[in-house]
Amino acid sequence: MKKISYMIIALALAGCSSYSEIARWDSSVKSNDGETPVASFMTQNFSYQLLFFIPLCTGRPWTSGDEDVMDDFNVKLFADEATVDGNMVSLKYALAKVGSNRISRLRTTESDSSMWSFFILNRHEIRTSCEILKP
Amino acid sequence: MKSRSYMAAGFAAAALALASGCASVEISSPNALDGVAVKGVDGRLGSHVVVETDGYYFLWTVPLVSGDLRWDERKKSIKGGTRLFCDMVDVASLQNAVQKIAESRNCDIADLSFVDSDTTFAGLSDTGVIGALFGNSHITASAVLVPRGASK
Numbered sequence: 342m343k344k345i346s347y348m349i350i351a352l353a354l355a356g357c358s359s360y361s362e363i364a365r366w367d368s369s370v371k372s373n374d375g376e377t378p379v380a381s382f383m384t385q386n387f388s389y390q391l392l393f394f395i396p397l398c399t400g401r402p403w404t405s406g407d408e409d410v411m412d413d414f415n416v417k418l419f420a421d422e423a424t425v426d427g428n429m430v431s432l433k434y435a436l437a438k439v440g441s442n443r444i445s446r447l448r449t450t451e452s453d454s455s456m457w458s459f460f461i462l463n464r465h466e467i468r469t470s471c472e473i474l475k476p
Numbered sequence: 477m478k479s480r481s482y483m484a485a486g487f488a489a490a491a492l493a494l495a496s497g498c499a500s501v502e503i504s505s506p507n508a509l510d511g512v513a514v515k516g517v518d519g520r521l522g523s524h525v526v527v528e529t530d531g532y533y534f535l536w537t538v539p540l541v542s543g544d545l546r547w548d549e550r551k552k553s554i555k556g557g558t559r560l561f562c563d564m565v566d567v568a569s570l571q572n573a574v575q576k577i578a579e580s581r582n583c584d585i586a587d588l589s590f591v592d593s594d595t596t597f598a599g600l601s602d603t604g605v606i607g608a609l610f611g612n613s614h615i616t617a618s619a620v621l622v623p624r625g626a627s628k
Contacts, residue, residue: 443512
């Protein structure tokens with residue numbers, strides 16, 4: 342039991358941070374939408390589950406901090422906030438930071454990896470990216 | 477005796493994980509994109525939908541387990557399941573799932589994209605040979621639902 346507890350704590354500290362980035366488009370180059378974006382945005386969040394069902398720990402959506410603070414070691418135990426809704430919260434925070442509400446090419450991908458623990462623990466990742474356009 | 481119990485528990489966990497984890501549909505809450513505008517879309521945005529499916533193969537040619545996206549009549553939506561010894565990991569299945577979700581909610585689709593990846597488990601075994609015999613294929617579809625007739 343002690344070993345499992347230590348493992349959960351280690352996972353929480355090591356791998357459950359969320360990561361968000363606003364990359365300002367510092368150029369007049371147009372993207373293939375024919376518009377010059379204001380910035381590119383990317384966010385990713387992670388969670389660990391026991392047997393795919395029981396949430397152990399999770400990174401949290403990006404809701405505070407400066408634009409250049411990208412890694413957010415805000416970890417919550419026994420919850421799963423690595424969801425589409427969570428990433429939409431981060432996206433809205435980024436849009437508020439940039440001062441625009443127009444985006445293009447919104448894309449979210451998810452992946453799970455559990456073979457490393459013989460399916461006992463699952464690491465869930467969810468990533469969202471888009472281009473932020475002028476309002 | 478003890479090792480047999482561990483082995484049985486491991487197989488049970490693997491079966492449970494495979495049964496639950498080969499295909500999934502995640503749809504954001506309807507107001508998650510309120511106030512956000514997607515280029516080329518004239519109107520209020522609906523939900524952001526993400527559909528993913530996995531397949532496990534032996535020597536990339538023998539399908540072992542595959543995600544299965546089925547229409548759930550009760551929930552009026554697509555639900556993820558698992559099928560043994562068949563391969564349903566293709567863009568057509570995911571596209572069909574996104575289309576059905578959109579139709580059932582009277583929505584059109586924007587920003588539809590697909591991402592796929594393939595991996596082997598070579599890193600899991602000492603020599604890499606056994607793990608390299610098994611492969612995993614994964615495809616994710618992502619789209620924004622746009623309610624019909626919800627123009628600005």
